Each structure stands twice: as C-alpha cells, then as structure tokens.
Amino acid sequence: MLGRDAAAEDPFGFGMATDPHLRALYLDAEHVDGYLRDRDVFDPGITTEDTLNVLVGYQGDVSMSYALTAHSPWEGYRVCVNGSEGRAELEIVERAHVTADDTARHLHSKHAPVRPAADPSATPEAAGPGAGEGGTVRANGTRLVVQRHWEEAQEVEVKEGEGGHGGGDALLLHDVFVGSGDDPLRRRAGSPVGSANRSDAVAECDAHARRPGDVGHPPRSGVAPA
Secondary structure, eight states, X not given: OOGGGSOTTOTTOOOOTTOHHHHHHTGGGHHHHOOXXXXXXXXXXXXXXXXXXXXXXXXXXXXXXXXXETTOSSEEEEEEEEETTEEEEEEEEEESOOOHHHHHHHHHOTTOSOOOOSSTTTOGGGOOTTXXXXXXXXXXXXXXXXXXXXXXXXXXXXXXXXXGXXXXXXXXXXXXXXXXXXXXXXXXXXXXXXXXXXXXXXXXXXXXXXXXXXXXXXXXXXXXOO
C-alpha cells in the first residue's frame, strides 16, 4: 500500500497527512464516503484500470480511438486528427518527468513548503519541485503540427492564456458566471455535446463490463462527433 503506509523514501508514495488541504479533503472524510485516496493502484484489490483503450464509432463513418496509460513516467497527452485535408498533431507535455528524490522528500516532509502538483495543468504556478521542466529530449510545452496532403508539415503557434489549463479555466468561469462572449472557433460545448460525451462514457463502461475474451463490434455512441 502507498500513502500513510509507504516508506519515506518510496517515490510512489502519495503522503497526504502532512498537507492540510489533502488531509481535510480525503483522509478526514474517509468515514463519510468510504473513499480511500492513497492506495496502490497496482494492488490486486484495486479494480480501476491503469491501461485503457477505447474505440468509438460515430454516425457518418467517423471513428475515434483513445488510449490511456495511467502510470507513465511523463504526464500529458497527444491528439491526432486525420481528415480529408490532411493531419493535425497536438502534443501537450504538462510534466516531462518527476524526480523521485524530490517527490519523496516533499510529499513526506512535515516542513516542506510545497509539493508536486497533482494536476500541473490546473495549477502551473504550484508545480513545485519534481514538476520536471524536462531536458533536451522531452520538455514541458505545447506543439501543434499541421500537414496538408501533398505539402510539407508546418508547426502552428498555439496561443495560451494565463492561469490553469492554458487559460481555459478563466474562459469557462467567465461563460458560467458572467456570460458567453465571442466564440469564433466554436469551442463552447452545449447540452448536445455533453450528451454525446455521456453516451461515449456509457458505451465505454458497457465494454469494460464484458468478460475477457468477448468478441464483438465496438460500442457505437449513436451520435455525430462534436
């Protein structure tokens, strides 16, 4: 087990007892909801998948494949879109690496002023030691490459705002509490898009509930892609 039962030098240990916010949010509330936050994800009793692959089919013969690895040595994601005009590749590295020594020392030290952020994209200013700015091979940042058919690939500048999630948090809060502004890129998601995402999640859970070895067609969401 990890967390409170982990050794001080264990880099995988997620000690919450020394963090007042995490202690109040998780440890002190375990008797309320029964949620144990600091358990080993590789323990035989844990049913949450650490590797996940999803294939979604939409109306109009559009498909999406999704792969999740919850134990990578770096944190971020890649989004690739293939279309009639060519291909777009977006790579976002939120945490190029986590330094084991810094992580263990700061998570388990009672006097540590900061700790590695659980979600560096949400709180980039609080990433702290162990956040991993990266080196010459992989570094934190965003890169968008677009290549049209019969043309060379081009890197496109990605403009980011201030604050969490590349400035997205401020835009979302403004839409919710102040009102919608101009949206020329149609980034805003309404109820139909939310329903589409919900149907994908339901199909994913249905597929996860199938017994190993079951063979069949991938679940179809029944909606057009957003």
